[in-house]
Amino acid sequence: MKITIVRLIVLMLFTTVSVSTISSCKSKPKDTDIQTAITGKFSAVSELSAVTATVSDGVVTLSGECKDEASKANAENLAKETEGVKSVINNCTVAAPPPAPAPVVISADDQLIKGVADATKDFPGVKTSVKDGVVTLTGEIKKADLKKLMQSLHSLKPKKIENHLTVK
Amino acid sequence: MALQDKYKELIDYARTSGISDLQVREQDNVLYVDGAAPSGEVKDKLWDIYSKLDPDFRSADVVMDVNVSTAVAGSKARVTTEKSNLNIRKGPGTDQTVIGKAAHDEIVTLVSKTNNQWWLIRTDKGQEGYAYAQYLTTTS
Structure with a gap:
């Protein structure tokens, strides 16, 4: 009787183990399925369109170029969340940031002084000073002449123009 | 970026009026607009917009050096x-x-x-x- 019980238990255990083994085998996604799933996820995100995933035994390797560190991390997370993925090797490169615009070139004061003198020659009511690239205007000018004078001064490439002119 | 909001109309016009080598930069609270306009009319229009947004050019926050590209040697x-x-x-x-x-x-x-x-x-x-x-x- 005792032996029968032991046998029964052993049989039950065996059955459980084999059933669970079979079912886990059945539900484990194939590498190709994982790859398809990840590729689908990436294609939905425009900045990950250049990232490719290869899968081997559930280990995903990402390669290609990401826009920035955030999208690189995003790619990794999307891959990790995919069913059947054991681990992710993230070999994505991050694109270099776009070059910053060239700094504005400001004319030197001696150049500005000469240019300002030329520009204001026909406007005797206008007094000027130039310091550290800043052109300061005082005195007075006719309303009709203001734009003309300003166009000349702006093309001298000053840092800025402080207009304290009285406009008549 | 505040200046780019204030002068949005100017920048938008500059971007859509065929100005070549257009550069719109902000540095030390001054907006710098550089480029070559396809015609004198475009340059005039830019200055009209500028004077509307900053009457009598009092704010000292723009330097706009847009010349006319048709002014070339031989013309x-x-x-x-x-x-x-x-x-x-x-x-x-x-x-x-x-x-x-x-x-x-x-x-x-x-x-x-x-x-x-x-x-x-x-x-x-x-x-x-x-x-x-x-x-x-x-x-x-």
């Missing part, structure tokens, strides 16, 4: 002084000797550009010298 230009003659000088600067005059409304030839202020010009009579660019308007 013809009209002398657009108010009514007086335009001085033709020996060199590029009002400190240079006046060596001749071009009449108001006269058509001259642009020989070469010294800088944004000065052009070397030639009159139909063959007189050559430097004239202030502001008073030369290219004829289309």
